[in-house]
Amino acid sequence: MLSIFVDANTSPAEKPVPLHAVLGKELDRFLSGLPAAEARWLKATGFAAKDGALALVPGEGEAPAAAILGLGAGRDPHALAHFSERLPPGLYLLGDVPAAYAGARAAYAWAIGTYSFDRYRASNGRSKKERPRLVLPPGVDGERVSRLAEGVFFARDLVNTPANDMGPGELEAAARALATRFGAKVETIEGDALIARNYPMIHAVGRASVRAPRLIDIVWGTDAHPKVTLVGKGVCFDTGGLDLKNSAGMLTMKKDMGGAACVLGLAQMIMDARLPVRLRVMIPAAENSVSGSSYRPGDVLTSRKGLTVEIGNTDAEGRVVLADALAEADTESPALLFCLATLTGAARAATGMELPPFFTDDESIASGLMRHGTEEHDPLWRLPLWRSYEPAVDSTIADVNNAPEYSLAGAITAALFINRFITKTQSWAHFDIPAWTDRPKPGRRKGAEANAIRALYALIEERYGKTA
Numbered sequence: 033m034l035s036i037f038v039d040a041n042t043s044p045a046e047k048p049v050p051l052h053a054v055l056g057k058e059l060d061r062f063l064s065g066l067p068a069a070e071a072r073w074l075k076a077t078g079f080a081a082k083d084g085a086l087a088l089v090p091g092e093g094e095a096p097a098a099a100i101l102g103l104g105a106g107r108d109p110h111a112l113a114h115f116s117e118r119l120p121p122g123l124y125l126l127g128d129v130p131a132a133y134a135g136a137r138a139a140y141a142w143a144i145g146t147y148s149f150d151r152y153r154a155s156n157g158r159s160k161k162e163r164p165r166l167v168l169p170p171g172v173d174g175e176r177v178s179r180l181a182e183g184v185f186f187a188r189d190l191v192n193t194p195a196n197d198m199g200p201g202e203l204e205a206a207a208r209a210l211a212t213r214f215g216a217k218v219e220t221i222e223g224d225a226l227i228a229r230n231y232p233m234i235h236a237v238g239r240a241s242v243r244a245p246r247l248i249d250i251v252w253g254t255d256a257h258p259k260v261t262l263v264g265k266g267v268c269f270d271t272g273g274l275d276l277k278n279s280a281g282m283l284t285m286k287k288d289m290g291g292a293a294c295v296l297g298l299a300q301m302i303m304d305a306r307l308p309v310r311l312r313v314m315i316p317a318a319e320n321s322v323s324g325s326s327y328r329p330g331d332v333l334t335s336r337k338g339l340t341v342e343i344g345n346t347d348a349e350g351r352v353v354l355a356d357a358l359a360e361a362d363t364e365s366p367a368l369l370f371c372l373a374t375l376t377g378a379a380r381a382a383t384g385m386e387l388p389p390f391f392t393d394d395e396s397i398a399s400g401l402m403r404h405g406t407e408e409h410d411p412l413w414r415l416p417l418w419r420s421y422e423p424a425v426d427s428t429i430a431d432v433n434n435a436p437e438y439s440l441a442g443a444i445t446a447a448l449f450i451n452r453f454i455t456k457t458q459s460w461a462h463f464d465i466p467a468w469t470d471r472p473k474p475g476r477r478k479g480a481e482a483n484a485i486r487a488l489y490a491l492i493e494e495r496y497g498k499t500a
């Protein structure tokens with residue numbers, strides 16, 4: 033369990049400071065329930081429960097009598113992260129908090145408020161800085177909350193690391209370290225061996241870089257358990273290739289391996305919980321660079337599945353590397369197959385940075401994801417696999433084109449392209465994630481984000497049980 037939590041059954045020497053949170057519309061009710069002196073102090077200081085307003089009520093000693101957070105209209109489910117972000121070190125206890133923010137939700141908000149990425153700072157690292165601690169609310173599973181937070185932190189750290197320190201080799205090293213921790217098996221196919229082992233499209237995308245492309249393949253669990261396979265896009269930097277991005281478009285492309293980071297974070301959660309599944313994690317890792325050996329617009333590649341792919345645009349490389357990995361994943365017909373990728377700008381145009389879309393033909397998966405996304409405050413939105421757009425994915429000279437001339441519905445046509453390489457697996461879903469926060473909010477600083485993995489963990493946990 034994270035050290036920022038204290039079990040409610042322990043008897044700490046220090047007295048915890050109560051934490052209260054109040055909606056603007058409930059301020060009068062809240063004030064009437066406080067000790068008269070505290071209520072008078074809040075009124076005198078003009079506390080109006082505005083969103084993010086934090087008041088420390090003076091106590092008799094050095095510690096405050098209470099900390100009170102304004103929730104405003106109550107739009108942010110993780111607002112209680114303000115507490116752990118802004119309070120000084122000490123011990124705290126949840127007090128009067130609206131039901132929608134209480135329990136495990138409060139504990140998770142507290143956890144993500146402690147996240148920081150300080151690898152490149154001389155001081156203030158997460159391991160060095162003393163953090164405030166929370167007495168776990170009654171009935172909250174601190175191990176589960178910690179498991180979710182640690183998986184999110186792992187994914188965020190990978191995405192936040194700049195590309196000079198997070199190439200295909202470094203991503204492999206992170207995957208191997210995770211596998212070693214939990215006793216999983218790892219196989220890597222690297223460089224020209226990708227051609228010999230029939231992963232030609234991963235090789236084509238990554239061959240222009242001096243950092244060799246590779247397929248990272250992790251297997252954990254026993255074959256007697258249901259097969260769950262996760263495939264994550266691991267493009268460690270994306271210049272766009274010969275269809276070069278402009279400087280603004282390249283600025284955040286260290287996050288183009290966000291799908292890989294997220295499936296590794298999810299895999300950590302699954303293995304740490306010892307869920308009774310046979311887990312496989314596949315990451316096509318490459319750097320989409322520019323050199324004399326770059327793959328070109330107009331090239332036709334033969335995929336692992338045997339389908340030929342016309343390259344309409346070298347900047348639509350994610351679906352190309354995923355196609356080979358998905359084709360292999362599909363041969364096992366897993367019970368669940370999930371693909372996570374920072375795939376299209378069209379998805380961001382459709383639903384923004386905070387609400388990543390997903391695609392599936394499985395109504396049970398769709399309803400489960402929507403429910404768990406809501407319950408875990410890990411928002412998702414289903415977009416349709418609109419079959420009427422299938423002709424847009426076709427090529428005039430090959431089986432498919434990676435960048436259709438049709439300029440609309442780009443997230444849907446990308447999902448339809450991916451679907452061409454999944455023919456045996458019945459229950460699958462593709463997530464077009466940003467892996468990034470552009471507008472900082474409590475617990476979500478500007479930078480990496482681990483979209484969808486808490487909702488996915490909850491779905492897998494519900495389906496297959498909590499212990500092996």
